[in-house]
Amino acid sequence: MSFLKLSIFLVALLLSACGSTTKELTEGEKKAELYYSHGTKLLIEKHYTEALDALGKAYALTPNDARILNNLGMTYYFKGKMELAEQHLKRSLELDAKNSDAKNNLASLFYTQGRMEEAKKIYKEILEDLVYEHQYRTYYNLALISLQQKQSAEAISYLEKSLKERSDYCSAFFKLGEIYREKHSFATALENFKEASKGECYNDPAPLYEQGITLTMMRKNDLAKEKFNELFERFSQTAYAPLATLQLKKLEGNSDENVASQDIKTNMINPKTAKQNQIDDEVDLELYESPQF
Incomplete structure (x- = not known):
């Protein structure tokens, strides 16, 4: 799972052939179902042009199917056609x-456009859905809005609810x-980064890198070296490997266990460049610095 991935909610492909009617x-309608299933599969696989063609054909056959409109809207989103995305999601x-x-798709679209209050209103509407299985994402998205609005205490509260x-x-x-x-x-912080490296995120290098950076800031250089060495061994083919090497070189040059504050600030910027380079590596589409669609 990438730590810079949008998690796009698509109407599940498995539901495409088993409507409530x-x-x-x-x-x-049978043809529309086939186009919808194929288009959704292509969308999940990030073949957006082909997905648009298939979902467009499904829409032409059944223009009042909410599932098709939702997935077609998200296809337009990935094609960069925000007005069409919003139009289809609203429909x-x-x-x-x-x-x-x-x-959630519509609210997250608003978030990416900087329409925070509109997004917040919809996310709070979602919280009223007592049987919704993905409220953890809703709380997470609300936390992101709180951070944008410089309300860190509120963000922490939402994340704890998540x-x-x-x-x-x-x-x-x-x-x-x-x-x-950020609060020093x-x-x-270290405990949370450790938790972030467990379970389904065990194979993501970002939490491990941030553990190393945090240990460096705590002036626990030997432990930081262990983390960066582990990262290099486990994730040598990722963009984090050269960053880990850079941190190790810096730590080797600080035998007195002190690290310049300017180096620390630089360390905290570099990971985001690495994460941006990995944006197309995951189909899962999860993002930790953008809204969870």
């Missing part, structure tokens, strides 16, 4: 006002690590 499908919600996944919904949600741990480190609560 029991009526027999017409020939046109999807007109047809299925209770679809919290589609609401973890109550899903105790192994490494995105929330990672973000808490960043917040606490290094021990708490």
Whole structure:
């Protein structure tokens, strides 16, 4: 799982052939289902042009299907056509006002456009859906808005609620690590970065790198070296490997266990460049610095 990935909620492909209606499908509806299933698969695989073609054909056959409109909207999003994305997502919600996944897509679209208050309003509407299975993402997204609005205490509260919904949600741990480190609560930051490296995020280098950086800031250079060496051994083919090598060289030049504050500031900027370089490496589409779609 990449720590710079949007997590796009798509109507599940597995649901595409099992709608709630029991009526027999017409020939046109059957074709639309096939196009929808194929288009959704292409969308998940990030073949956006082909997905747009297939979902567009499904839409032409059944223009009032909320699922097709939702996925078509997200295809337009990835093609950079924001107005069309918003138009189709809103139409999807007109047809299925209770679809919290589609609401999340629209709110996250607003977030990426800087329309924070509109996004916040929709996220809070989603929280009213008591049977929604992905509220941990909703709380996470609200935390991101709070951070944009310089409300770090509120962001921490939302992230803690996210973890109550899903105790192994490494995105929330990672973000808490960043917040606490910014506050110079290094021990708490380190614990959160450690939690962020467990479970499904074990194979992501970002939390391990941030542990090394945090240990450096705590002037625990020997432990920091261990983390950077581990990162280099486990993730030698990623953009983090040269960064780890750079940190090791800097630490080797600081035998007195002191690291210049300017170096630390530089260290905290470099990981984001590395994460940007990995944006296209994951199909999972999870992001820790952008809204969880």
